[in-house]
Amino acid sequence: MKKYSVILWDLDGTLWDLHGNTQIALKQLFEKYKSSNFEASTWEEFTSNYEIFNERVWALYREGKIAKEELRTKRFSDLFDSVHAHYTPEFVSQFADEFLFICPRLSAMLPGAIDVLQAAQKDYINVMVTNGFIEVQGIKMESANIRSFFQHVVYSEEAGVRKPHRAIFDLALQKANATPDEAVMIGDDWEADILGARNAGIDQVFFEATEKRLDELTGRKGGRHNYSPTFTIASLIELNQILFEHGTERESN
């Protein structure tokens, strides 16, 4: 088995429980404003619509089609339209501010995340590579107390490009002083993490939980990928075999 020396980690939906923490923050705000703004909606509709619109705006942001400020508010104005909410532009902005205050301060991690980060300290250089906003991602890492696990953190806002752009992976390798074949990227986003790493010549571990949930939510068909990642996992526990058990044969592509 090829032994890697560097792990490139995605944060949201890979280590930090984006879905769980988002639901907690969103529920607080839904309850707060339910009687004044959202009386036409149920919580179930509100949260599942949010996830769909949020995913859409992040895809647009990744492709450089919308700016950060628009991403911040558009996911909520789209959501509010879809649930026939009463709102003004000022309310959208205030809601977005409150959400971005509450959510990153929540600290739920995905099952197995802390254990695998701890175990990876011994054998690997760990690099965080994230498309999230600098000010937000920093708070998340502090809240979850995981910043010290990473020798380097590469923010797309600092790199000037976002995953899946090759330059951000090149920068991460440069910081770790590694070649592409010494590294493996672990992430939950097919385009940003998996195709991005592949284009940079880096092996990939596709954590498919987020995509499975979105497939279910949107009724879209799974299995639409025409490329097999180096590894696919359904839970972080499976990383043990990939990262720490020597002599295991790698899956062939």
Ligand SMILES: [Mg+2]
């Ligand atoms: Mg992610």
